[in-house]
Amino acid sequence: MKLYFYPGACSMAPHIVLRELGLTFDLDQVDLQAKKTKGGEDFGAVNPKGYVPALRLDDGEVLTEVAVVLQYLADLKPDAGLLPKAGTMERYRVLEWLNFISSEVHKQFSPFFNPKITPEWRANQLNLLGRRFDYLSARLGDRPYLTGAAFTVADAYLFTVLNWHKLFDIDLGKWPVLKDYHARIMARASVKDSLRAEGLAK
Template sequence: MKLFYMPGACSLAPHIVAREAGLELELVKVDGKTKSTEADTNFLDTNPNGYVPALVLPDGELMTEASVLVQYLADQKPETGLMPAAGVMERYRVQQWLAFVATELHKVFGSFFKPNTPEATKEINRELLGRRLAYVDGKLEGRPYLTGDDFTAADAYLWTILGWARLVGIDLSSFANIQRFLGTVGARPAVQQALRAEGLA
C-alpha cells in the first residue's frame, strides 16, 4: 500500500494506525503548494482533489478521507483492537468519535490554515473550538483514551488534529485531561516512529 502524506497533516493519523497495526506502507511525500510528490510526479493525477491522505491499494484502488482510512487500515489487523468488530457497540463508539473529530475539530481547525479566512470567522471558530475541546476534556476524565483503556483509530485521529493547536495559537493548557492524553499518545512507540518517518521528531 502507498500512503501519500504531508508531514503533520491529517495523513499522520492513518500513518500512525498503520504502524500500530504493523502494516507495511510505502510513504510518498507531497508538496502542499506545488502538488508534486518527492518523485516529481503530479499528485493531482492520484487525487484530483489535491489533499492528503490518499491511500493506493496493491490493486491500484484509491481511498481517501482520514476518518475512513484509519478504519480501513485498522480492519486489516482486527486482532489489534484498533477498530472493534463490526456490529458491536464499541465499534459504533469509535466511529462516533471519528465523526466528531472530522466534523467538529478537523474542519474547524482547517479554517485557520486558509489565508482567505476572515478574522471574524476565525474568532467564531476559536470560541467553537473552546466548547468542543472542553467536551473532549470532560470525556477523557479518568480514562487514558477516548473509549476507555484501549487505544483506537479515533485516538490517532484526535491526537493528530490536536497537534495543530500550537500552530494556530489555540491554547490547550487549561485542559488537563487533553494534556495528559497528548502525552500518553505521544509516548507510544508507533507514534514516535511515524513522527520520525515524517521528519517531525
C-alpha cells in the same frame, strides 16, 4: 501500500495506525501547492480532490478520506483491536468518534490554515473549538483513551488534529485533561516514529 502524506497533516493519523499495526508501506510526500509528490507522481491523478491522505493499495486502488482509510487499515488486522468487530456497539462508538473528530474538531481547525483569517474570525473559531475541547475533556474524564482503556483509530485521529494547537498558539493548558491525553499519545512508539519519519521530530 503507499501513503501519500503532508507532514503533520491529517494523513498522520493513518501513518500512526500503519505503524501501530506493523504493516509494510511506503511514504510519498505531497507538495500540495504543486500537486506533485517527492516520488515524481502527479498527485492530481492520484487524488483529484487534491488533499491528503490517499492510500494506494497493492492492487492499485486508491482510498481517500481519513476516517475511511483508518477503518480500512484497522480491518486488515482486526485482532489488533484498533477498531472493534463489525456489528458491535463498541465499533459504532469508535465510528461515532471518528465522525465527531472529522466534522467538529478537524473542521473547526480548518480556518486557522487560511492566511486571510481576520482577528474576529480567529476569535470566533477559538470559541467554537473551545466548546469542542470542553466536550472532549468531559467525555475523556479519567479514561486514558476515547472509548476507555484501549487505543483505537479514533485516538490516532484526535491526536493528529490536537497536535495542530502548536501551529496556532492554542494553549491546551486550559484543558488539562486534553493536555495530558495529548502527551500520553505522543509517548507511543508509533507516534514518535511517525513524527520522525515526517521530519517533525528528531
